[in-house]
Amino acid sequence: MKAVPVLLKHLMKARSKFHERGRDESFDGKLEKLRLELSQIKKVFVRVKKNEEELLDRLAEVDGHLRKLDRKSLYQDTDAICERISDCVHKLLPKDDVDDSSEEEGHKRSEIQRSSRPSSEKHKNQLLLPKQLHTDLHILEVHEQHCLFSLLVFPEGAIIKKKHTIYWWIGEGLLKYSEDKTAEEEGEDVMDKLFQSNVIVPYGNGKCPIVNKFQINPVFRPGLLLRLREKYHSSYAVDVRTYYSPLRGTWLVLEQQKVIVGNGDSLNTRRWIDTIFNVGASYLNFGSNWLDKNMYNLKVLQLGRWQDSPSHHIEVGSEEFLKKLLNQKDLTYISLRGISRISKLPPSIAQLESLQILDLKACHNLETLPNDISSMKSLTHLILSQCYLLESMPKGIQKLTQLQVLKGFLKGNPRKTPYTVSDLATLKNLRQLSIHLGSEVVIKDGEFESLGELPALEHLKISWGVSDTRYSDIKMIFPSSLKKLHLEGFRGQKIPEWLKPSKMPKGCQELKIVGGELRSMNYDEDKYLWGMEIVHLKYLKHLKVDIAKLTGLFPFLKYAEIKQISNHSYLEWSIV
Template identity: 55%
Template structure:
């Protein structure tokens, strides 16, 4: 391949050729001085290997802003131009400064080589707000829609690191965003977060070099503006003012102790660890739309437990409920069958309910569900009937493959879920995997993210043939039981673009070329103590790679 054929692969190709040449030079003679020069060249190339990608992204960002200005000028939109002028100039200046990645040869970003720790990590440190070189934006410059979305996040504590999924699910539950003809609610939520980033009112909290991030913070100055704005609205429009959100902040909280003359639409557990419920508490909140009782924090150290699971029986009275999170709550053993009566429910998050053993027998009546999250419910042994009939599902996490009796719905049945974009599959201890079952994934035309995890170490459970769906962007394998990818074949024939490949834990020893690595642009390997790899070779292949042994 010529270096000029594909500029995105120019440096990886050059690095690969450098390794070949270096090996040939060593065969002829050993020259320490010359080898040091080759090593310096390799290190410099590694530092700039994603420059083309970053430049292209920065060019597009600047062109988007210039196109926006042109549109205002072309339409002679004086009022809009006058209103946005300061922000536009700020965005142009910031984008222009980003155009050339000045940190490409920053020696402070050094590779590490630690025994038993991180072998190779090409990412930068987490971006924190105080590292930003630009001036924070102004909440009052946002349009009314963005103001509403940002204001709803006041439910989170000040300086909280907020997951994008938590924010988007909250907006879905509150009805701020919903599916349109052109975009799903999740896509619209991503657009909102991008707009808030461009207006400099929130800041990404993630790896500096990764194009993706999943957490953000509200800048402190913007948080103060938000609080001031809400207080001012309450003072200036007392008749229109309505407290419709309740925060559970004390360590011990009792739900149902409040009696108000207005309608509560959201209950959010900010910091409570022990939850208790009054009898018939559900009848007090007939208009409740968001019930976030579980943890929103990442760390499982945020312990939450309930006095009794009897409170779940009252959920049937919450007919307006759209978003229910019981994430990480202890002492919930069974989800009552009456929950299927919540026909408006969009998001059901049961992740990490470690005591949960039983789900309703049939959930086919929950037609509105768009997000069903069951991952890390380790005592669950199977799936209920009717999942394949939830045709609005876009996110299905924690789908368990067990025996036909415990999981009557198979992977091939999920093909009916035409809107499904994220799917995680867990292969259980009693799994019965039918022939060609994973081949049906090629029919999942909308699927973008796929995770397969194993709870069994027997290599026979890793002997599956997976045909990757065409729209896939990310594949995550967790606790893969095989020693080599030869035991599990991934057919990439339908892939339309390179993907991100994450492999976490398991018995993998070798990464022999059973997979076409040209279809991987991001590689992350973690907790693979038995893995034997040529690190320099992997460095030459991928513009972004992380390898951890433990």
């Protein structure tokens, strides 16, 4: 079927032309949706072609026996051949379109019947559920199936962030640590498996090999819902709903735009509530006794923004509800991401000794954190990025030895934040670190050289909120484990010493430079070349560069994205 590949080719060319004229995110989203649909059809044709060839092979096998008048082989192999033919037919057609019940001369045979309209809603759902889904679900391990079914909490067509979903899975207890892999790495493996089975599909990554967002494949969603409803029951209330999840217990799902949790009327269940998940509420209010007897063992509190758009608004009537979490000894996950009107996190949060993930990203009103968080020994993920009103870091971060992800570490006025980057050298499990240099930052000699003492560090982001150019060439040493480096608002005009190829770890695969004063990608080294495979250069108004130049500087380059630089509004390039 050549039509679909040709259409895809024309679509990509047209999309590239539209990008050159200026990128429109809304329009580009529609083109991406069309690309996903065409890609899905292409995969269907490939699968049908493969199954058709398999059926023809079986028929050729029968024809060979008949031509040879091979009575013995026909007698011995007929049952097996019929079974293989039946299997091939089932692969080509939906289950209910194959009728095995008719008989002729006392022997059962298969009769293919085509139905013009489904006779029931159940039949309709089964037609929407390809047989391949049954196979794929059997391939998935139990915890992987639970991860998949959990995604059905999101609305149809939702754009879902991969990293945020993995964090949530960790909180639900679906992903476990092992000697070889962290829970987050296990989550990446589950995601890869779901992508390979085509039950979920990438969204908006264009030519980039790195997938950050995804959607549930619309072809499979009805069948997944049907399978879930066969096992688990749902009950609905006024402005929330509860249902028994396949994961562990009962979820309280907030769907209406305005919700009051703990008003005495909204919850109608005798089961323990393990998870509160905000799917659609923009205005959250909490009764004085919102953590009633059904919520003594709360494990997951997902109130914050999961939506792709940062403009999605969520606010709380009061931050007082957070004080009620004091006795939640089993709480492992809190997300307040993007919630407005939270200015202070109460000290009682620091007493949640089971808490593993605390996500406060983009809490734009947040000014104050607990003074000391050293007692949060189980914490593995602390996310403080885009909390622009924070002026200091809490004490005790360097004592959180289980910490794997620390985003938004503020380096500012030493009177308000006396802690240094050197203090983080005790965090030997730290894999992801982002540091923000505030407007009043003071950096000590050798402070950033201590980054080389973090043996597990793979992802590092440094953002400059300071205009002082003296901090454009800080002395840095990177650990050999580093794979991704992200620089934001870099004040230097040329490549600093620590970014030159001779100073970069050989295993570093990705470089991202966003904003700042960089004017040239040249460096004074003839013997060395950068080894990165993925490069992003964005919002660099003084930089002039093209793909030919980049492929010379980065001989192993596989993907490049250039956006809003001196000579390009948008350019995406891939070796594939």
